[in-house]
Amino acid sequence: MSLLRVGSSVAIIALAVIWTVIVLAAESQWQVLAALVVAAVAIFAFSRMRAGRDLAFTLNDSGPSIIAIIPLAVLVVAFAIHQDHFQLMMLASVLIYGIACVGLTVQFGYAGVINFAGAAFFGIGGYTAAVLGSTGVPSLLTLLAGGLTAAMIGCIIILPVLRTKGHYAALITIAFGLLFRSFLEVNHTLGGPQGLKVEGASIAGRSLLNGIQLGTLEPSFYFNYVLLALAAFTLFFLLARNLEKSWIGLNLDAVREDTIGASVFGINVAAWRIFAFVAGNFLIGVAGALFAMMQNFIAPSNFTFSDSLLMLSIIVLGGIGNLWAVLPAAILVVVLPEKLQGIGEYRIFVFAILVVLVLRFRPAGLFPRSMRQFRREVGQ
């Protein structure tokens, strides 16, 4: 029984990996569209079938070692496309957006704190990396600094975010995002609308721009960025998942679901909201710094309101609060428009309609979060 369950789960994940490789390597629009149709049918089918529920159960209720699936699956994909710069770059972008969306999940999925300024915190991380890049600070420290700066600047709007609720809180973050973008546009010390060049990452004195050699394989240098992003993603995923499973996650759930109830039970609502907001911004900042290093260039138009929407689309399409959905949804949102560029001018239009349809007909997202079920844990 259990073996069957594991078997079907492994099969689904294997299929997903193969699908990802095919989409990343697809050369014609029709391949991408066909892959999309297959994915839509598969997601629909698995959500109805036992195998889908088994997979969700396996992923959610196993111990932390289950997370090893992620590096395993991503490495398989990365090796399959190890020579192609662009495909690897997209894979790294998926992972980087994944890190940011883990941050958003902690904020919105767990604690219910709305953040429409994701791109701004992403940008703060990126600009930190740009400024520190030329000073010779080690890259890993720069990543950390990007996260810390984002978290610190985020503290400016903690008070307004705490005092306001719902749409009003949404406005605070929207206003902050616009303010940030507008400031970058007019402020010349940070490059203005032209943007800034960013030093690439280097680890232990080796620039990631030089490809590594693995036996007979000579992968693209973007392979290095995939590895770095993968390491960061896995680490933060593990932390976030443990957070969700811990008493902290329980408190955050309570704060989100019923604020008054939570405070009646002695939970410090404000403290937990601050915690989630700051922690989330840290993750988004780290992701931004990594993104800037990989792109070697950032400009204010990297960090527009639409980019914030893009990040939110990822967590909404995936299923709010479901960490496991972040990567599949990120693949959909980051890779799809790139792959559909053959339809050129129409790609944003098509993508917007796609998101609207998913939200309209599957509002809980493609992979809805399964909440904790205490009954099962105490033996039904």
Next chain:
Amino acid sequence: MAILFEYFFNGAVLGIMYALVAVGFTLFFGVLDVIKFSHGDVLTLGAFSGLVAFLALQLTGLDLPVIGLVIVLVAACIVTGLVGAAIGQFFVIPMRNSSAFNILLMTLMIGTAIREAIRLFYPTGANPKAFPALLPNSPVEIGGVFLRLDSLILLALGFAIVFLTHWLIRHTKLGLAIRAVAQDGDTAQVMGIPFKQTVLATFALGSMLAGIAGVMHGIYYSEINFGVGLLLGIIGFSAAVLGGLGSIWGAIIGGFAFAALQTIWVVLFPDASGYRDVFAFAAIIVAMTIFPTGIIAERYSERV
């Protein structure tokens, strides 16, 4: 001194446009407790429909200045009203029980789709389009102050529309229905008020205001492009929230407050005029911290 008045006057025209957009947000929120973020792009759509109506009118060879303006406004209102109601009917009403956040994101994406559709399907829609001067644009000079007649007329038109809307809400049967639904949808339905029709009418009404604002924006800047809706939508939303969602007067105050913030900054620090939006949005954040539910607080809904 004269130049100061010119600043003030330009700020007032901006303010009335922001206010028209904000009133739409407030109406939608009133009846359904939702934020319909495609509003800004519906505005663009209105401006473009007005432009098409004008071009069609030109083809027929009629050249009537006043009638032309009326026809352009009517065309804009019809299109935006229909689109607004359609978005309500097919997207917002069926989803009104899902999370506010989902609706926010969905309508933002609908807005993106509208914006892109204009860009792609209007002939050379990606380029800025000349908007016809539908009003007499003779210069008016009063004591060294340079104004244009059409700017004055636009300001008056904006105020007339705002007062008309207020009258509609306060003194007509439709207005009564809107207010009843806003106060309590279920009870209103029990009292025999057709809930769905009222909501759709509200959506149409609010969207028409955006259409009018779009035409005003076109006339004022003599130009329209597919992207104007995004920022105007966000400013309108800010204004509505600043004034307090659900209150018409709040929306109007919010609209003028936003324009005032921008103008004051420019007058005080002319050398840093680029920072006016930074200042305006920072001021919004501070204001929201002091008044967490807007300057005119919501009366009927209580949120925790």
Next chain:
Amino acid sequence: MLLKAAVVGVALIASAVGAQAQSKETVKIAFIGPLSGGNSAAGVGGRNSAALAVNLRNDNPSSKYKYELVALDDECKPNVGIQVATRAATDRHIVAGVTHYCSAVAIAAVDVYHRFGMPAVVWGAILPAITYGNDYKEIHRVNGSMLDETAVATDFLTKQGYKKWVIVHDTTDYGNGLLKFFQEKIAKTDGQIIGTFGVGADQQDFSAELLKIKEAKPQIVVFAGLTPLGVRVRSQMERLGVNIQFAGVSGIMSTSYLEALGPTAEATIAFHNGAPAETLPGGKKFVDDYQKAAFKDPAEPYGPYAYVAADLIMSAIEKVGPDRKKVLDVLNATKGYPSIAGPITFDDHRNNSVASTKYVAQDGRWVRWEDSEYASGKRQIKIAKD
């Protein structure tokens, strides 16, 4: 060499049996420009022109390869440009690129082409640093730089009697670059710049800047930016009663500027590295072919250069085959290449210098200054005498 001979041989036999279209190897060339956004008119015109060059080459039975143009949209944003440039440069099937209209994008993307070794021929961006700010063998430019435009502009405008200038520039490297060269050039004349205003690329309202310009009372407002901003600045000048002569560089010289402004565009002076297409050496043919191809949108003034860039690349590929390194060597050594825009010669920084032309907007068209009614004295440009 043997292999190439074999390929040619196969191609010859194939053409003999009348099925040569299938047997030709397909070679991809990238086109990058703004296909969406406020500058898309120029981008689409460039894409069409490059596509025209490709189609003509494919129609020619003696060409050795079948060419395919991959058009990518940089949206005139540096960050998007980096993305699509990476996309093109990392695609092994793409041999070379006809790249960028917006200088702000081109200057950001040159590093990418260098890193991945993709030959790029700039068709519309005019910032000198794109070719002169580095020593990348990959970057070429056929359309000249803003050094040419600003020199002609300064000389012409000061001779017309405009001594007190205000410069409104966008704050990207493009606008800042133009500002710098105008400042340098005007310092050598008796004119002076009495004010400069940097404006954001997405700015909508210019009342603050324009009211200040109104107080400063310059004789001319010189605009150093692209069409979308230029349209807004010009139309708001009208609204605010800033009744001063308006001039710009090639960034505003597009049909969309004229269309968007209508009669307000009248008498705008502009400077462009391209001569009118009809007057170019091969211009007549270009205009005819372009018309025959029945593209929906006009070629725009930089269109001929996109055509030339694509043509230059394909000639190089014909010569040495679809190999980036070899194509690069051929392109680097270009001297006196006969093109529709006159002979193309790259200097030591692979830049082709061209002579700038003066234009004025007259009755909804860009007319060469010398041919205009303004030059003949029939109409007057505005000039305030002190």
